[in-house]
Amino acid sequence: MDLPFLILVLALVxxxxxxxxxxxxxxxMYRRGTPYAYIRPQLLFAAVGLAAMYIASRVDYHIYHKLAWPVL
Incomplete structure (x- = not known):
């Protein structure tokens, strides 16, 4: 795992x-009555994205090479 890249991605998120x-x-707070109305979905999307990033990093890259043309 590329640790500096992971730290950079986490810092940017x-x-x-x-x-x-x-x-x-x-x-x-004004429109929804709670200050967390807009941040909650983004936290969920960030968590799902980070989980997907982890799963994608665990897959052998040769599989991505085989699937490149069918996906395109």
């Missing part, structure tokens, strides 16, 4: 989530 929360806190 965390930074994006913090920026979304800080930008949407007041609007979510």
């Amino acid at each position: 965390a930074f994006g989530l913090v920026m979304l929360f800080s930008a949407s806190y007041a609007v979510a």
